[in-house]
Amino acid sequence: MTATDLPVVEKPPEIAARFARIDARPVVLQVQHLGRSFVSPTGETIRALGDVSFDVRRREFITVVGPSGCGKSTFIRIVAGLESSTEGQMLLDGKVVTGPGADRGMVFQGYTLFPWLSVKKNVMFGLELAGKGKNAAANEAMLWLEMVGLGQFADHYPSQLSGGMKQRVAIARALAAKPRILLMDEPFGALDANTRCDMQNYLLEIFRNVDVTILFITHDIDEAVYLADRVVVMGRNPGHIMEIVDVPLPRPRENDMLFDKYFLQAKKRIEHLIHPPGEAAAQEKKAPIGRMTVVGDEVY
Amino acid sequence: MTREPWLMVRRELSSHRARWIMIGSFLLPIAIWCAFAYIPFFHGDYKLLITAERADPAMANFVAGDRVAKDYLPGYAEEVRGINASIAAQLEADPAAIGSSRTNLKRIRRIEPIADANGWLTAEDEESTKAMDKALYVAWGNLAEGRVTSEAMPLSDENLDIIRKNWEVMSKHAPGDSIKTPLLNLIPQGLSATPVFLPAPHECISAAWDDFTAEPANNQPYMYERLLGSLKVVFGGFLMAAIIGMPIGVLCGSYDLFSKMVEPFTDFFRYMPAPTFSLLLVAAFGVEGAPKIALVFIGTVPHMILMIANTTRLLDRNLIEAAQTLGADRGTLMSRVIMPGIIPNVYTDLRVLLGWAWTWLVIAELIGTKTGLTAFIDTQGDRRNFDRVFPVIIMIGVIGFTTDQSLQALARVLFPWEYTQGKKSRLSALAFWRNRPSKPREEAAAAAPATPTTPTPAPAAAS
Numbered sequence: 001m002t003a004t005d006l007p008v009v010e011k012p013p014e015i016a017a018r019f020a021r022i023d024a025r026p027v028v029l030q031v032q033h034l035g036r037s038f039v040s041p042t043g044e045t046i047r048a049l050g051d052v053s054f055d056v057r058r059r060e061f062i063t064v065v066g067p068s069g070c071g072k073s074t075f076i077r078i079v080a081g082l083e084s085s086t087e088g089q090m091l092l093d094g095k096v097v098t099g100p101g102a103d104r105g106m107v108f109q110g111y112t113l114f115p116w117l118s119v120k121k122n123v124m125f126g127l128e129l130a131g132k133g134k135n136a137a138a139n140e141a142m143l144w145l146e147m148v149g150l151g152q153f154a155d156h157y158p159s160q161l162s163g164g165m166k167q168r169v170a171i172a173r174a175l176a177a178k179p180r181i182l183l184m185d186e187p188f189g190a191l192d193a194n195t196r197c198d199m200q201n202y203l204l205e206i207f208r209n210v211d212v213t214i215l216f217i218t219h220d221i222d223e224a225v226y227l228a229d230r231v232v233v234m235g236r237n238p239g240h241i242m243e244i245v246d247v248p249l250p251r252p253r254e255n256d257m258l259f260d261k262y263f264l265q266a267k268k269r270i271e272h273l274i275h276p277p278g279e280a281a282a283q284e285k286k287a288p289i290g291r292m293t294v295v296g297d298e299v300y
Numbered sequence: 301m302t303r304e305p306w307l308m309v310r311r312e313l314s315s316h317r318a319r320w321i322m323i324g325s326f327l328l329p330i331a332i333w334c335a336f337a338y339i340p341f342f343h344g345d346y347k348l349l350i351t352a353e354r355a356d357p358a359m360a361n362f363v364a365g366d367r368v369a370k371d372y373l374p375g376y377a378e379e380v381r382g383i384n385a386s387i388a389a390q391l392e393a394d395p396a397a398i399g400s401s402r403t404n405l406k407r408i409r410r411i412e413p414i415a416d417a418n419g420w421l422t423a424e425d426e427e428s429t430k431a432m433d434k435a436l437y438v439a440w441g442n443l444a445e446g447r448v449t450s451e452a453m454p455l456s457d458e459n460l461d462i463i464r465k466n467w468e469v470m471s472k473h474a475p476g477d478s479i480k481t482p483l484l485n486l487i488p489q490g491l492s493a494t495p496v497f498l499p500a501p502h503e504c505i506s507a508a509w510d511d512f513t514a515e516p517a518n519n520q521p522y523m524y525e526r527l528l529g530s531l532k533v534v535f536g537g538f539l540m541a542a543i544i545g546m547p548i549g550v551l552c553g554s555y556d557l558f559s560k561m562v563e564p565f566t567d568f569f570r571y572m573p574a575p576t577f578s579l580l581l582v583a584a585f586g587v588e589g590a591p592k593i594a595l596v597f598i599g600t601v602p603h604m605i606l607m608i609a610n611t612t613r614l615l616d617r618n619l620i621e622a623a624q625t626l627g628a629d630r631g632t633l634m635s636r637v638i639m640p641g642i643i644p645n646v647y648t649d650l651r652v653l654l655g656w657a658w659t660w661l662v663i664a665e666l667i668g669t670k671t672g673l674t675a676f677i678d679t680q681g682d683r684r685n686f687d688r689v690f691p692v693i694i695m696i697g698v699i700g701f702t703t704d705q706s707l708q709a710l711a712r713v714l715f716p717w718e719y720t721q722g723k724k725s726r727l728s729a730l731a732f733w734r735n736r737p738s739k740p741r742e743e744a745a746a747a748a749p750a751t752p753t754t755p756t757p758a759p760a761a762a763s
Contacts, residue, residue, distance in 0.1 A: 082621050102627025112622035116640045116717050125636075126626035157717040170622075177626050 007268040015248045022057055028213050029056040029181050035087030036074055047238040048074050061207055063216045063228035067274055071239025076185050076217045080106045092180055105179030109186040111166045113158035119169050120154035126177030144172040164195040184216040204253050225266050233273045242273050337500035346373050346490035349413045349453050352380040364413035367496045377487050384484045399482030407483045408436060415439040417452035437475035440467055459486050499687035508691030530672035533664055537596020538657040545604030553612020554638055570602035578667040587668030599660035604653055611645045644715040651707050658700050
């Protein structure tokens with residue numbers, strides 16, 4: 001399929017102007033030809049990720065979306081420094097980075113609050129490592145907790161919080177360390193649909209109020225489009241960038257935009273990139289393996 | 301209301317039921333013990349009160365208090381009847397026959413356990429052989445003339461008959477005189493009793509009272525001194541194992557390098573039974589306390605290293621990665637993530653390992669010079685004084701159990717974050733004083749503010 005067959009995403013003039021402004025901002029993270037191969041137990045070299053390159057600009061919200069197995073998790077772990085790349089490099093503010101560091105904060109899919117620390121002390125963790133005194137760290141931690149609406153839970157243990165609350169604390173903890181870029185690896189994947197929707201709005205509000213750049217991994221196309229300025233669409237074998245889609249929606253985002261014409265255009269294009277329409281039709285229709293009803297109706 | 305079934309796979313019983321079952325789990329063994337000790341139906345043995353000489357002097361002599369199997373006693377009694385018959389035959393042939401006065405004295409003294417059991421002997425009687433013999437002479441007379449009867453163990457008619465026959469001879473002599481006319485043997489008789497290895501609870505309690513309070517003879521240590529000695533061995537070995545094993549275990553769990561360096565060999569080492577090193581340890585450290593502590597140490601430390609390495613590996617790797625993305629370096633990871641993260645589980649491991657250390661105690665105290673509680677158990681066990689052995693064994697059990705339970709209770713104070721979900725210890729239902737379930741999570745949820753987000757479309761009301 002060629003790009004011309006794909007649904008087109010229109011870009012109204014005010015949105016085009018917005019992207020021009022974004023493009024004028026300095027680059028925070030440069031990913032250059034990043035790739036990763038590993039040797040399987042049978043001895044073959046498998047390339048999980050190959051030649052991934054793009055720039056993230058200041059205060060940009062980028063989501064990476066792709067089918068499972070496209071290496072998007074590996075990619076963000078390499079950016080975080082938790083795994084090493086075998087090809088290419090990345091530059092943060094123009095300097096090559098390897099290994100994990102406080103300049104790239106991360107929110108994980110699983111709950112990673114330290115269970116032995118109270119909510120406040122969890123948020124203080126990064127602040128103390130940055131050399132802040134106990135009192136200063138505590139005061140700042142409270143500000144971040146208020147920001148995510150959990151000030152009154154400062155002295156609770158993480159195990160006393162619900163899943164959504166835990167992720168809000170995790171976001172506060174990551175932001176408190178003042179990262180140059182905040183990496184989020186499917187942070188709402190474990191939450192139920194309602195909480196997830198709330199959390200997306202929380203995150204948008206935080207993004208509006210805090211000077212932060214976000215790189216966000218998800219497999220949910222709605223989520224990707226709703227949150228992002230640009231959506232990086234990844235494909236499999238090896239994991240690579242298929243296209244970077246600019247989302248033609250203004251900020252602040254509202255729930256109603258889920259039904260916006262431009263939203264649907266972008267969603268459709270990404271959908272078609274990930275699941276080309278011909279593919280599903282090509283699959284042979286199979287009869288059910290067995291009858292599970294005794295009713296005389298033909299159920300298929 | 302329907303009653304819940306008693307058997308539900310992986311479901312907890314109500315705390316009411318759990319409590320009574322757990323109380324029962326302690327009462328049942330005690331009840332079984334009492335049943336075997338006090339219900340004659342279960343008794344396999346007789347505890348002899350009256351014993352006699354053997355027909356064949358080479359055979360083992362019994363003394364009062366010995367236990368014999370129930371089916372053994374009739375043969376023994378028959379044997380003594382045979383001896384008596386030959387004495388009677390001798391007297392019939394020659395009424396003036398002369399016997400050994402020494403043998404007669406022994407036969408007279410066989411009444412002592414009966415007199416003792418009935419409380420006929422005073423403290424003064426027990427002071428000298430002479431006074432004792434006189435008291436026993438009186439007892440024979442009293443029994444023969446029916447002035448007293450043995451309440452502690454009713455004497456058989458056969459024995460009463462023998463007592464009267466002997467008294468005919470004895471009454472012609474003053475107490476303490478040597479009697480030349482052969483006397484008859486009392487026929488062996490005993491009380492139905494538990495086997496020697498299962499002394500009755502009250503026997504154990506009274507033996508324990510004596511052993512734990514009375515001043516021991518022959519410069520032997522007091523029981524509390526023995527206990528302190530044993531505790532020193534257990535905790536000495538255990539603490540050394542902890543000081544050396546814990547850091548190694550944490551390193552092995554944290555770094556694959558140390559894991560590969562240490563764990564395979566440790567795994568091999570732990571299969572070599574620690575007691576096999578005992579003579580080596582004695583040769584190296586002497587016969588006093590050191591080899592004992594060393595034995596507990598080498599019995600415990602391999603398990604310590606392997607268990608703690610494993611516990612460290614079980615720490616959620618995401619926590620470490622999260623800390624790394626917050627700027628933690630290697631030292632910070634160790635001190636602020638790995639150590640606090642594994643401490644509650646290490647604490648549990650240490651509780652288990654303390655139990656291990658106790659199991660090495662007995663072997664440790666037997667090597668070199670026997671010491672501590674084990675020396676007592678060993679000596680008294682050799683003498684078959686199991687009523688004195690049981691209390692000590694039970695004491696070790698009680699100490700181990702209470703230590704473990706108090707450490708478990710202490711964990712709630714030390715690691716409060718582990719207990720926010722109302723997680724309970726296995727025995728918590730026994731605690732009558734705290735049975736209010738804690739529900740911090742529900743409270744937290746109730747106190748949570750309404751989510752301050754941009755309004756989401758309200759779900760259409762179900763029509």
